[in-house]
Amino acid sequence: xxxxxxxxxxxxxxxxEKKEAAKEVNTAMCTGCHGIPGYKTAFPEVYHVxxxxxxxxxxxxxxxxxxxxGQRPHPSMRGIAGNMSDEEIAAYAKYYGGAK
Amino acid sequence: MKALALLVxxxxxxxxxxxxxxxxxxxxxTKASQVCAACHGADGAKPSAPDQPILAGxxxxxxxxxxxxxxxxxxxxxxxxxxxxxxxxxxxxDLAAWFAAQKSPLSDRR
Numbered sequence: 001x002x003x004x005x006x007x008x009x010x011x012x013x014x015x016x017e018k019k020e021a022a023k024e025v026n027t028a029m030c031t032g033c034h035g036i037p038g039y040k041t042a043f044p045e046v047y048h049v050x051x052x053x054x055x056x057x058x059x060x061x062x063x064x065x066x067x068x069x070g071q072r073p074h075p076s077m078r079g080i081a082g083n084m085s086d087e088e089i090a091a092y093a094k095y096y097g098g099a100k
Numbered sequence: 101m102k103a104l105a106l107l108v109x110x111x112x113x114x115x116x117x118x119x120x121x122x123x124x125x126x127x128x129x130t131k132a133s134q135v136c137a138a139c140h141g142a143d144g145a146k147p148s149a150p151d152q153p154i155l156a157g158x159x160x161x162x163x164x165x166x167x168x169x170x171x172x173x174x175x176x177x178x179x180x181x182x183x184x185x186x187x188x189x190x191x192x193x194d195l196a197a198w199f200a201a202q203k204s205p206l207s208d209r210r
Contacts, residue, residue: 027210035210048159053209058150071176073169096209 014098024091029080034096044075057097064089123160123190128198131191135183136199143202157204163196 033039033049040048052060066072067081068089081089133142136155140147144155155163169175170184187195 031210035208037208039208045165047161047165050158050162051204051206051208053207054205055154056147056150056152059147059153062151063153066176073174 017098018095021091021095025088025095027095030092030096033076041074052096055097057093060097061089061093064092123164123193123195123197125194125197125201128194128196131187131195132198135186136195140199144199145202145204154204154206155199156202157206158200160196160200163199164192167192167195 027035030052033041034052038048040046063072064081064084065086067074067077068084070078072078084092132140132144136144138148139152140155144158147154166175167184167187168189170177170180171187173181184192
């Protein structure tokens with residue numbers, strides 16, 4: 001019972017944290033690919049786009065910076081990350097990262 | 101009766117296996133314990149550092165593509181390039197099959 005209450009509290013805190021983080025990001029440009037379960041890329045190769053919800057925040061940050069620096073090949077992600085500042089990248093990492 | 105049990109078992113195993121996975125998850129498990137586990141965790145769910153990705157439950161074909169891109173140098177990461185360079189295409193498919201099938205905290209969060 002106590003465990004359940006604690007877990008509910010943790011869930012509420014998580015939801016609140018994501019709500020706060022969401023104010024700093026425009027996820028519209030992410031959900032078109034990453035928010036659709038089972039979605040596949042159409043170009044340049046066909047494969048499932050990675051799940052990013054719940055991924056490690058520092059990894060998401062590193063991935064976006066790698067796209068921005070041209071160290072990862074996907075053209076759309078290079079385009080999207082290429083326009084982001086360090087602060088914006090940190091905000092997206094915070095929004096998508098973390099345990100759920 | 102035995103045939104029925106076998107059919108049920110087969111139905112279950114195909115339902116739980118990852119879509120389109122061609123690799124062998126058992127072979128992947130062995131390989132993962134030798135190559136990947138030290139940094140990503142044995143099941144890929146508990147990386148040893150925050151900037152290393154969770155692999156557990158990630159899409160099979162994305163994992164295969166990532167390993168191929170590391171090996172070819174399309175994806176530039178000195179650590180992963182070194183590991184991927186040692187892997188055959190079959191190794192990559194086996195590893196991807198193993199990690200894709202593990203319990204995961206990942207989701208398609210909007």
